[in-house]
Amino acid sequence: xxxxxxxxxxxxxxxxxxxxxxxxxxxxxxxxxxxxxxxxxxxxxxxxxxxxxxxxxxxxxxxxxxxxxxxxxxxxxxxxxxxxxxxxxxxxxxxxxxxxx
Amino acid sequence: xxxxxxxxxxxxxxxxxxxxxxxxxxxxxxxxxxxxxxxxxxxxxxxxxxxxxxxxxxxxxxxxxxxxxxxxxxxxxxxxxxxxxxxxxxxxxxxxxxxxxxxxxxxxxxxxxxxxxxxxxxxxxxxxxxxxxxxxxxxxxxxxxxxxxxxxxxxxxxxxxxxxxxxxxxxxxxxxxxxxxxxxxxxxxxxxxxxxxxxxxxxxxxxxxxxxxxxxxxxxxxxxxxxxxxxxxxxxxxxxxxxxxxxxxxxxxxxxxxxxxxxxxxxxxxxxxxxxxxxxxxxxxxxxxxxxxxxxxxxxxxxxxxxxxxxxxxxxxxxxxxxxxxxxxxxxxxxxxxxxxxxxxxxxxxxxxxxxxxxxxxxxxxxxxxxxxxxxxxxxxxxxxxxxxxxxxxxxxxxxxxxxxxxxxxxxxxxxxxxxxxxxxxxxxxxxxxxxxxxxxxxxxxxxxxxxxxxxxxxxxxxxxxxxxxxxxxxxxxxxxxxxxxxxx
Numbered sequence: 001x002x003x004x005x006x007x008x009x010x011x012x013x014x015x016x017x018x019x020x021x022x023x024x025x026x027x028x029x030x031x032x033x034x035x036x037x038x039x040x041x042x043x044x045x046x047x048x049x050x051x052x053x054x055x056x057x058x059x060x061x062x063x064x065x066x067x068x069x070x071x072x073x074x075x076x077x078x079x080x081x082x083x084x085x086x087x088x089x090x091x092x093x094x095x096x097x098x099x100x101x
Numbered sequence: 102x103x104x105x106x107x108x109x110x111x112x113x114x115x116x117x118x119x120x121x122x123x124x125x126x127x128x129x130x131x132x133x134x135x136x137x138x139x140x141x142x143x144x145x146x147x148x149x150x151x152x153x154x155x156x157x158x159x160x161x162x163x164x165x166x167x168x169x170x171x172x173x174x175x176x177x178x179x180x181x182x183x184x185x186x187x188x189x190x191x192x193x194x195x196x197x198x199x200x201x202x203x204x205x206x207x208x209x210x211x212x213x214x215x216x217x218x219x220x221x222x223x224x225x226x227x228x229x230x231x232x233x234x235x236x237x238x239x240x241x242x243x244x245x246x247x248x249x250x251x252x253x254x255x256x257x258x259x260x261x262x263x264x265x266x267x268x269x270x271x272x273x274x275x276x277x278x279x280x281x282x283x284x285x286x287x288x289x290x291x292x293x294x295x296x297x298x299x300x301x302x303x304x305x306x307x308x309x310x311x312x313x314x315x316x317x318x319x320x321x322x323x324x325x326x327x328x329x330x331x332x333x334x335x336x337x338x339x340x341x342x343x344x345x346x347x348x349x350x351x352x353x354x355x356x357x358x359x360x361x362x363x364x365x366x367x368x369x370x371x372x373x374x375x376x377x378x379x380x381x382x383x384x385x386x387x388x389x390x391x392x393x394x395x396x397x398x399x400x401x402x403x404x405x406x407x408x409x410x411x412x413x414x415x416x417x418x419x420x421x422x423x424x425x426x427x428x429x430x431x432x433x434x435x436x437x438x439x440x441x442x443x444x445x446x447x448x449x450x451x452x453x454x455x456x457x458x459x460x461x462x463x464x465x466x467x468x469x470x471x472x473x474x475x476x477x478x479x480x481x482x483x484x485x486x487x488x489x490x491x492x493x494x495x496x497x498x499x500x501x502x503x504x505x506x507x508x509x510x511x512x513x514x515x516x517x518x519x520x521x522x523x524x525x526x527x528x529x530x531x532x533x534x535x536x537x538x539x540x541x542x543x544x545x546x547x548x549x550x551x552x553x554x555x556x557x558x559x560x561x562x563x564x565x566x567x568x569x570x571x572x573x574x575x576x577x578x579x580x581x582x583x584x585x586x587x588x589x590x
Contacts, residue, residue: 014460017460018460019418021460021463022423022426022444022447022449023444023447023456024444024448029453029456031457032453034428036192036457038149039462040411040461040522041464043408044408044474046408047408047481048473048477050405050484052480052481055480056483057476057480057482057483058480058482058486058533060340060535061310062342064297064340066391067231069336072359074168076389077204078204081203084201085429086430087427087429087431088433091222094428096436097437099438
């Protein structure tokens with residue numbers, strides 16, 4: 001799959017990328033996104049014209065030093081309400097289909 | 102009373118302190134205003150009337166007993182992306198429809214600690230992705246000045262409610278202009294503090310290196326009042342800055358003698374609406390008359406800002422939104438295994454714009470493309486930051502348009518996402534460079550739509566920026582104009 005994708009690098013394999021993103025798409029969506037994404041990526045191509053040799057990448061707008069706090073447990077008020085948001089619940093635990101046979 | 106919904110936050114503080122109105126009066130007037138206007142504006146997605154009225158009555162009792170907290174008994178609106186315990190927080194998404202918040206965002210907790218009432222939730226583009234508030238699974242919010250036009254986005258509900266006087270003030274969030282652009286389209290004041298000035302804890306993440314909580318208000322003083330409360334360090338957000346919170350209201354009255362305002366031609370982009378450039382140029386002249394010095398500056402890499410932004414923002418979004426897998430919360434769809442559940446839940450729950458950005462973001466991060474897109478965009482981000490560092494060496498604030506055009510018709514950019522993205526050219530640089538940005542009214546188009554100007558300040562420069570905005574506002578009258586929603590009701 002990856003090899004096939006690489007060979008088509010000039011175009012976007014929308015369905016392959018959608019699968020990486022855990023997203024089922026309809027045929028209509030694939031067709032819609034195909035043109036739109038190529039249009040957007042075509043616009044983004046202009047970044048290639050800049051010389052960025054020796055430029056450090058910016059991951060954050062401000063330089064953040066490592067932030068430490070004391071390693072102590074803090075009480076989260078209202079934790080008992082968290083299971084109310086579970087789509088499927090069993091004895092305060094999230095219920096899911098069997099993962100390992 | 103009848104007209105308390107038209108007051109500013111500062112105005113209501115005075116009224117309450119003098120005993121000229123009660124909190125119940127205020128909440129009743131705001132609810133009545135919502136009843137009269139929101140059927141057409143569609144700003145609110147959820148209103149908690151009973152709780153708001155009960156809290157108002159309790160606030161009045163506390164005031165009678167000597168409580169004088171800053172926001173005691175004043176109702177505020179909240180963008181549907183910030184958690185308020187017990188309220189929905191669906192971020193405009195079908196996927197999060199069943200969700201109820203189990204805690205308060207730090208920004209919300211700070212407002213509540215000052216006595217504010219969280220009256221209702223305001224519409225937005227799904228997860229903050231959009232510039233029109235059309236990308237909401239709830240409804241399409243309308244511009245109060247012309248209900249055929251978009252209110253801007255993504256905090257379009259917050260901006261429209263404040264402009265329509267159906268909210269005294271509102272919280273918003275800004276990742277690439279989501280507070281400032283709707284403020285411009287709706288004719289109110291939008292303030293995005295510097296990155297890290299306000300805690301993001303409890304703000305549903307879109308692009309974590311760009312997101313910031315901010316405000317939509319009727320004037321600049323209200324923005325200063327709210328920032329004093331919202332700003333500060335938070336042990337639950339390691340990017341929330343330790344730097345001391347200033348007394349932002351105290352310096353508002355200082356005049357502008359000696360202040361240097363930078364003007365960069367780069368922001369007056371090709372295709373800019375003539376009414377917008379004219380309004381902003383008049384604001385430049387006005388600043389000169391107030392004693393400010395206008396200096397030429399330049400942001401040479403501005404033309405790369407949109408490309409840089411849409412690579413970085415979508416990449417971060419694709420990872421942040423991976424959490425919506427339908428397992429622990431959200432509207433889970435059936436599947437034989439967790440992956441099938443996830444694929445089906447996301448397909449049914451996300452709207453088109455969100456899917457588009459997730460796919461784009463996944464693509465630019467995928468094997469073989471990371472260096473060409475994501476890493477390169479981060480390097481160009483450094484170049485853009487450097488441009489602003491140089492510009493702010495010779496000026497205290499920069500004056501630019503907020504958006505190249507006034508509000509446009511509903512539906513006009515839906516089929517061409519790139520066209521919508523290009524409209525963010527003036528606002529995304531502040532997020533990429535971590536700057537603070539203020540959007541405030543500076544005129545009206547020939548068609549009668551509000552036009553905003555943007556003041557940009559260096560990171561941590563909130564006090565000076567708010568003062569520069571306030572001095573303009575108090576010597577002009579644009580911010581006092583109101584849409585005619587009530588009259589045509």
